[in-house]
Amino acid sequence: MKKELEKYFVIADTVQEANGDTCEVILYELTKSGSYVAYVANGTVTGQKTGEKSDYFVKQVLENKDFKDDHLSNYFFRTTDEKAVKSSSALLRDQDGDVIGMLCINMDITMLQNVNTMLMNYLKTDLEAGRNPGTGEHDVPQDVMAVIDKLIMSVIGSTDTRELSRSKCVGLVRLMDEKGIFLVKGAMDKVAELMGVSRVTIYSYLDEARGKKG
Template sequence: MHPILKSYVPVANMISQTFGKNCEVSIHDLTQPESSVVYVSNGTVTGRKVGQSFDHLIRQVLLSKKFKDDCTANYVFEAENGRKIKSSSALIRDTEGEVVGMLCINYDLTLSYMLKDEIMGFLPEADHDDAEAEEDVPDQDVMTIIDDLIENIVKNRNLDNLKRKDNIELIRFMDEKGVFLVKGAIDRVADSLNLSRVTIYSYLDEARGKR
């Protein structure tokens, strides 16, 4: 765990204890993206465990229209256990201003939706979902974070000794995490792996089962 993140452990515990059994708080170390989860308070909400990787950082945090001041609040996703989760995520920077981690709050909406359905049965008009597609073009700060993520995923690997299957697994991991949703990511990954854009596209097709 990055030293700065240790100070957020009591914060995570305080939040989950304040909001009770339906609230889970996790701390991510983004200097180690493939095993970014370094602490979880009340992991029963989504099943989060230490050693797992991030899921929503790019798609629902960095690329969200709501992303401002290093934070995206109140986005909703469905956990693997089928629960609807309201989540808020805030980036954590070191003293140099570099993004090193993320604090995420996940709240189980199951009871809230049950109460909503019960209440809506008494109301004359149907509720309307105001959710909108998040398709913002990332700003320069977001691109810097993406570049750092790519660098952290690739680091500590001897690129000269990577075999084709190793590169494909790296590309698959990045694809699953949403890296290639970001405009220009193909070029950045190609440069990081010392490969051509054509090769990256080829590996991406294979990772997605298109070849």
């Protein structure tokens, strides 16, 4: 092993200890015949051992399109026993500028991924699903709103709804409800405007229309 690599042992230990048991730091020696594990601080993540020949440098670092300026940060891979690992690697050079090794920091994030999934499921709300709680209304892009406008007009047409009886107005609202128009945020106000009535009136039409369904 190249003597220059030994000065990095203390750095490997320090980084590992600062990050705890889920952190593993490995020093690789890079030679013309391949790469070898020169030192391991807490080898519990990948299970690599000092002295082993390793193709890690080629497979995980050199072949990665984001590797540049002698380092690659925060890339992801899975171990053979399915641990999720976030890793960062940096090349080590001697005083002549020749590459002699690589420092690799591996973080086992398997448990964090599981906790994150659990938290996301726990914290999921109607708002995150694009729905307004209690109303069934969904936030939609403006181009979709344009489609909703066309759907409303396809039901109302050129009819002057202010001259229609209540039962006929309820019938129009029932048709809109069947097309899913009222699931969209803002549709209630748009229908009220086009029919020349208040939002409260549209709600009453809708309640009556739904009460007669089935």
